[in-house]
Amino acid sequence: FSSQIDLLSTKLSQKTFTFVLDNSNQAYNPLNPSNLLQFAEERQPIIFQFGYELDDGTIEWVAPENLTLKGSPTTKKIQASFTAQDNLNLLTGIYYKGLYRPNGISLYDLAEDVLEDAEISDYLIDERLQGIITKGPLPSSTHGECLQIIANAGQCVLYTDRDGKIRIENAIDPKITTYNNGHVFYSAPDSAFNDLEPP
Numbered sequence: 001f002s003s004q005i006d007l008l009s010t011k012l013s014q015k016t017f018t019f020v021l022d023n024s025n026q027a028y029n030p031l032n033p034s035n036l037l038q039f040a041e042e043r044q045p046i047i048f049q050f051g052y053e054l055d056d057g058t059i060e061w062v063a064p065e066n067l068t069l070k071g072s073p074t075t076k077k078i079q080a081s082f083t084a085q086d087n088l089n090l091l092t093g094i095y096y097k098g099l100y101r102p103n104g105i106s107l108y109d110l111a112e113d114v115l116e117d118a119e120i121s122d123y124l125i126d127e128r129l130q131g132i133i134t135k136g137p138l139p140s141s142t143h144g145e146c147l148q149i150i151a152n153a154g155q156c157v158l159y160t161d162r163d164g165k166i167r168i169e170n171a172i173d174p175k176i177t178t179y180n181n182g183h184v185f186y187s188a189p190d191s192a193f194n195d196l197e198p199p
Helices: 107-117 127-131 143-153
Strands: 002-004 014-022 045-048 051-053 059-061 065-069 074-076 079-085 123-125 156-160 166-170
Touching (some): 143 166
Antiparallel strands (some): 045 065
């Protein structure tokens, strides 16, 4: 599993998960009349979870990731290899609705228009983009690249969360919550991020 998130949105963020299955029974062989390839179609949801085994033998599980299958698996001898990616990298359709608007449009509304054109309904856009107005038309480019341009103009980070939701969030002044598992009486963990005076 690899995850790359560009905080400046100079390139598209990307999550990729590659896994290999035992294919000794040739279940994923296209020459096998009863193969399972028909159930491994492109853009099929893939949910996976991984954990870390602690010293006491228990496993601490990380929240699952929601990705989609990228193409058909490749088979080699007794192995079948699969690759999954996040929803952001599936936005390869072209956005042709870039217009010059003399009265301007907010980056929020522009992002919504791109996402609706891409037929994406599961997303979250930072409300602060409602206050940033542009007159510049978007180029005829992929939906993903248009969202990248919007995120870059609004100083936002563009990524998909663990649930597969596309998010455009402010990267300059993020809200940070800290947690700790106990500290000495003269320590204030929140002050590291919230500009609090030490006790």
